[in-house]
Amino acid sequence: MTGADAQQPPREASVDVIQRELTAFARRARAAAARVHPELPLVSYTLLAHIEEQRGCRATDLAAHYLLDKSTVSRQLAGLEKLGFVERRPAPDDHRVQVLHPTEAGAKVLAAAQTSRLAAYQERLKDWSADDLAGFAAYLLRYNAEGTGGLPDPRR
């Protein structure tokens, strides 16, 4: 776009764009997600996905991983449980913690949501080359990893 020379935008401009575009995305993601799956709101979806991936994780793990308050997680889980998508089993060795598991219904709904959500993204990104997709994904990972402020986040 700017020719072959290193006529790059200055750092400030790039940073500004990143900030703005990420923010714009944030707004849309939720609305879109809500539209696609009114039954499984965005955050619940995310948590449910995590629960399935990390079998037997605890509420505190979720809070730490997503930088959410434990009360938020608690309520999200309450919602998921009410919908019958997760089970909370007390851990035998430590009576404080609850081990989380997706139920049958939860796994099913999650799979459906993942499929259609992925389809939406695929559609949106269909013109991207595999190279660009990989590059974009790598940037995002790097960004978010650094953003955790040095939290070890052992589960990923």
Place this chain on the structure above:
Amino acid sequence: MTGADAQQPPREASVDVIQRELTAFARRARAAAARVHPELPLVSYTLLAHIEEQRGCRATDLAAHYLLDKSTVSRQLAGLEKLGFVERRPAPDDHRVQVLHPTEAGAKVLAAAQTSRLAAYQERLKDWSADDLAGFAAYLLRYNAEGTGGLPDPRR
């Protein structure tokens, strides 16, 4: 799967990462923004910035640009006005519309917020090369541009 370009993650994996990481970001952005500038919440900030850039824009323009409901914009503007950051002047030629202008105070607060917000991002991205910053910004722009679903969006 395809095996042809073996060392690259398959499209699905990249897309999945993008979806997940963008979502993760979305959550954090607001919290971070709220922390940095409790006086000027994220959305208000965004709208105020737009108002300043596009001198004399209308509420409907903002709604269209950010894919927000007009009621949302209306309330945001009410808030900004209450804080003394924007003025709404009735357009002389069309008594339905209000032309929006930042006040002195609004411009000042906006500048301050921009500075510190930018600083936060700069800090976060300080280890990135200018190349990577530009690349990341370009990906985001491309993603969001395609995401508007073909809306012409004449103002950008």
Place this chain on the structure above:
DNA sequence: GCTTTCGGTTGTATAGTACAACGGTTCTTT
């Protein structure tokens, strides 16, 4: 003129979130 359309506000509802206070559990320290 009457009706439709447009710009904006207000009523109502919901998701998502935080912070603070609390109630049990487990671990540490003396």
Place this chain on the structure above:
DNA sequence: AAAGAACCGTTGTACTATACAACCGAAAGC
């Protein structure tokens, strides 16, 4: 072992952001 600290989760409260629908006033079309 008793006392206290640290930890896990819930609940009360409050606030932002958002949508949808119903509405009002102004402008445009027939």
